[in-house]
Amino acid sequence: MPRTLSFKSKLLVIVLAGLSLAACERLDPNSPLGQRKAIFKQMLKTSEQLGGMLRGRISFNEADFVAGAGRLDSLVKTPWQHFPQVRDEGKSSAKDEVWQNQQRFNELARQLEMRSADLLAATAQKPLTPKALVAPLNQVEAACKACHQEFRDY
Structure with a gap:
């Protein structure tokens, strides 16, 4: 007669299976892929906060906007160093074209850096108004x- 597993044994098997699957998808935060994903997430969060202030989802706060624009300008300069010359292992959102056409990829990265610098420069124009910042932020988003x-x- 076959022996059946107890509830605790079944639960243990399920938990171990789940942990095993989770470990398979684990990303080394110090790998180039892990580094650039972390930076891109920070860039997204920062740009969403800036856009939220200009689109009325978040109250506009001049000091917060200026700080956010500075943070974004710093961030946009950093992910590119984490793209190795050869495609790295792991689940990446980057197409193969990143490595096949690095010149174009780098060109678009420089355009983003320039647009971000323009946004930061716009925050120095006083008085600072949301209306004056919409176009520079739109340029960053377009890049x-x-x-x-x-x-x-x-």
């Missing part, structure tokens, strides 16, 4: 979108 369209695998 992000241009790179995503060519090089991100959705």
Whole structure:
């Protein structure tokens, strides 16, 4: 007669299976892929906060906007160093074209950096108004979108 597993044994098997699957998807935060994903998440969070202030989802706060623009300007300069010359292992949203057409990829990265610098410069124009910041932020978002369209695998 076959022996049946107890409830505790079944639960243990389920938990161990879940942990095993979770470990398979674990990303080394110090790997190039882990580093750039973390930076891109910070960039997204920062740009969403800035956009939220200009689109009325968050109250506009001049000091917070200036700080956010500075943070974004610093962040946009950093993920590119975490793209190795050869495609790395792991589940990446980057298309193969990143490595096949690095010149174009780097060109779009520089465009994003320039647009972000323009946004930061716009925060120095006083009095600072949301209306004056919409166009520079839209340019940053357009630069992000241009790179995503060519090089991100959705």
